[in-house]
Amino acid sequence: FDALSSFDPEISGILLSELDRIRSGLQLIASENLSSPRVLTALGSTLSNKYAEGYPGRRYYGGCSEVDKAEELAIARCRELFGAEHANVQPHSGASANQAVYGAFLNPGETILAMSLPHGGHLTHGTKVSFSGKWFDAVHYGVDPETEDIDYDEMERLAKEHRPKVILSGGSAIPRLIDFERIRAICDEVGAIMWVDAAHFIGLVAGQAIPSPVPHADVVSFTTHKVLRGPRSGALVCKEEHAKAIDKAVFPMMQGGPQMHTVAAKAVNFKECATPEYQRYAAEVVENAKVLAQGLAERGIRPTTGGTDTHLALLDLQGVGVTGVDAEARCDAAGIVLNKNAIPNDPQKPSVASGIRVGTPCLTTQGMGTEQMTTVAELIHTAVTKGDADPEHEVSRQVRGTVTELVEAFPAYPR
Numbered sequence: 001f002d003a004l005s006s007f008d009p010e011i012s013g014i015l016l017s018e019l020d021r022i023r024s025g026l027q028l029i030a031s032e033n034l035s036s037p038r039v040l041t042a043l044g045s046t047l048s049n050k051y052a053e054g055y056p057g058r059r060y061y062g063g064c065s066e067v068d069k070a071e072e073l074a075i076a077r078c079r080e081l082f083g084a085e086h087a088n089v090q091p092h093s094g095a096s097a098n099q100a101v102y103g104a105f106l107n108p109g110e111t112i113l114a115m116s117l118p119h120g121g122h123l124t125h126g127t128k129v130s131f132s133g134k135w136f137d138a139v140h141y142g143v144d145p146e147t148e149d150i151d152y153d154e155m156e157r158l159a160k161e162h163r164p165k166v167i168l169s170g171g172s173a174i175p176r177l178i179d180f181e182r183i184r185a186i187c188d189e190v191g192a193i194m195w196v197d198a199a200h201f202i203g204l205v206a207g208q209a210i211p212s213p214v215p216h217a218d219v220v221s222f223t224t225h226k227v228l229r230g231p232r233s234g235a236l237v238c239k240e241e242h243a244k245a246i247d248k249a250v251f252p253m254m255q256g257g258p259q260m261h262t263v264a265a266k267a268v269n270f271k272e273c274a275t276p277e278y279q280r281y282a283a284e285v286v287e288n289a290k291v292l293a294q295g296l297a298e299r300g301i302r303p304t305t306g307g308t309d310t311h312l313a314l315l316d317l318q319g320v321g322v323t324g325v326d327a328e329a330r331c332d333a334a335g336i337v338l339n340k341n342a343i344p345n346d347p348q349k350p351s352v353a354s355g356i357r358v359g360t361p362c363l364t365t366q367g368m369g370t371e372q373m374t375t376v377a378e379l380i381h382t383a384v385t386k387g388d389a390d391p392e393h394e395v396s397r398q399v400r401g402t403v404t405e406l407v408e409a410f411p412a413y414p415r
């Protein structure tokens, strides 16, 4: 770090002030986490220098003896962790992993059935602004208006009507467990490939806190940096019968050289995931999210679906008469970092939104438990309903005072 700071004080200053930012607030963004210094060490290594197009033992470059070992370890650990027949650890990100699934199973113009973005899906699940909606024919199911959970009857009806080649489940704002058995049955009925985008919840699967999609799905794509707590990246697991198609779709169809430092960091993360400490963490992430959602519900901020089974809660602010964009700004001024989020059938446009999304991975990694979640619920409620976007406002200052006490007791990256 000294070599960097003497040469480039601007960038080294940013690295330090980002660490300060993380340490000084409550990080409640459901898709973020604090990966370990071990993972960060692998990321900052000389493996970043190496070109390794191809796969272990079958590279298009010389000098791959060491990176081959790293990738073989990452693959073996990933397969073991998820009980998967095949793993590809090269996708650069969740979106790249998803691109490879399209490449492996669909030709342009063919049909995919997926969760709609405004009901909790993801941009890469066939929205018009993404390659997925431009190049493929995407049909979307949503949530049941009563339960606000996935409408499996609609999924089945649309599957029979459109005969999609692939049925995709998973998304970015789904607080409840997904019924993989039901989706497998629908896929079998219409002869579709079952694809699960487990980016958000795969860490809970790794920690055995929730059921796994892996035994049911043809292919599971995921990011490695959310609850899972690895480097910012992606990965895929699939049935052996799809292994060749998936590998070819990742390289050479969608990507060039893999980022071998990130592959090594994924190997470190998969090893961490296999420890009893990680399993405890995964269970606590869910427990914390349930208590946080309940605490907010008791204060008049309604979790959609009535609560959560996972690491995140989606909160409807209409009852307290505050928009998502205002709530995000008020919380931010008070040292609480979260994001506005559309809720199902949101009357507001997405840039305003009627909801916020909160997640517990970071706070749980910092060691906070259910007692602290009750305090966090109180702080969010105060900031949202009485606060202001001005950090100097009395309520912002008062909430920030308690935030500081909490983060000092449970520091991120303790010194």
Ligand code: PLP
Binding pocket: 031, 092, 093, 094, 095, 096, 098, 121, 122, 124, 170, 171, 172, 197, 198, 199, 200, 223, 233, 234
């Ligand atoms: N899939 C889902 C369900 C996601 O939530 C995300 C990211 O938020 C992605 C894919 C894309 O991942 P990345 O940002 O790594 O491309």
